[in-house]
Amino acid sequence: MKYWNLKKINKSTLEKIGPIPRSITKTFEKFKKELDPNAEAEAIEEFKVSRYQTVTSIKYLLFLIITPLLLNQFSKSFIFGPCVDYFWNNKQPTIFLNSSQEERAFAELQKFEEKLYFEKLIEKKSVGSEKQTEEQIKHKAIELAEEYTKESANAIKNILSDFCSITSFFVIIIIGKRQISILKSFLNELIYGLSDTAKAFLIILFTDMFVGFHSPHGWEVIIEIILRRFGLPESRDFIFLFISTFPVMLDTIFKYWIFRYLNRLSPSAVATYHNMNE
Incomplete structure (x- = not known):
């Protein structure tokens, strides 16, 4: 059966x-x-x-x-x-597994030092002596070391x-x-x-999200998360190269699918897509 x-x-x-x-x-x-x-x-x-x-x-x-x-x-x-x-x-x-982690750790430590110095200048709270300030900075450095070791x-x-x-x-x-x-x-x-309107809506949603003019920002965030997850260096050159090539290839494949398959299976959906996209 x-x-x-x-x-x-x-x-x-x-x-x-x-x-x-x-x-x-x-x-x-x-x-x-x-x-x-x-x-x-x-x-x-x-x-x-x-x-x-x-x-x-x-x-x-x-x-x-x-x-x-x-x-x-x-x-x-x-x-x-x-x-x-x-x-x-x-x-x-x-x-640190790569230089990107090291740069982020140093930036956080520098920001902490600047915050302490700023609070001391405006006397927002009693900061204490220079030795106590150094102890705070040292404690923060140990925390960052533990955090990035865990990462x-x-x-x-x-x-x-x-x-x-x-x-x-x-x-x-x-x-x-x-x-x-x-x-x-x-x-x-x-x-x-699906109806022709639903097909056209999904096509526009997909293309604008992954290959549209504002998609590079989304791809940049995704690539940074992936690289950080696997402990890889967050190379700006690699990210920009990926953004400038992959969405273009994806857009070409998507247009080929519309021309080769969807245009034959549902020409009215393609016409609706072009009308909604204009």
Whole structure:
């Protein structure tokens, strides 16, 4: 039964692109089915297939997302975390993994010193003697050292745990080829089954968010978070190079998808997109 359902799903959703738009062929097919005396039985069977496709896709999608996340947290907390902490506490490696961390630490310490000096000048509070000020600065330096030591250790943990998560993600995809086929069919029906206005809205939202004129600021924040998570140097040259190339390639791929596929499957949605974008 499941094998027959899978064939039915693939037949109904993964159709090849033809010279006639899909919306027109679907209209004729719907009219033909309504005249068929067995239309009621076929409608019930199609509903069963659609329900099986939806339930299977949602279950597999949740499994595909939740499993790597749980594995990430478990491996970081109970496997890699204790090992890295033991190595960091006993071997006492360098505090900073890269120059970016060092620059941020020095900037924070300098800001703290300037704050103390400013409060002393305006006599906002009793700052104390120069020796007490030095003790405060020393205490702040120790706090920063502990903070960045912990950040460096967390970066190593993130690299190891994320590698396990990515590996498990691809293993699940390789093993679940049948589920991937059903999920792909479900997403195709979900996307191409939207109204023309909804398709145009999603296209504009996606392009403005990832390849629009204001997207470089978002990409800059994302790249900085990723580099900081893995303890990599926050090179401004690399960030600017990425921002100047990746959104352009993404925009080219997206325009090709609109021209190659969406323009044939739903030309009215493309026309609506151009009208809303003007």
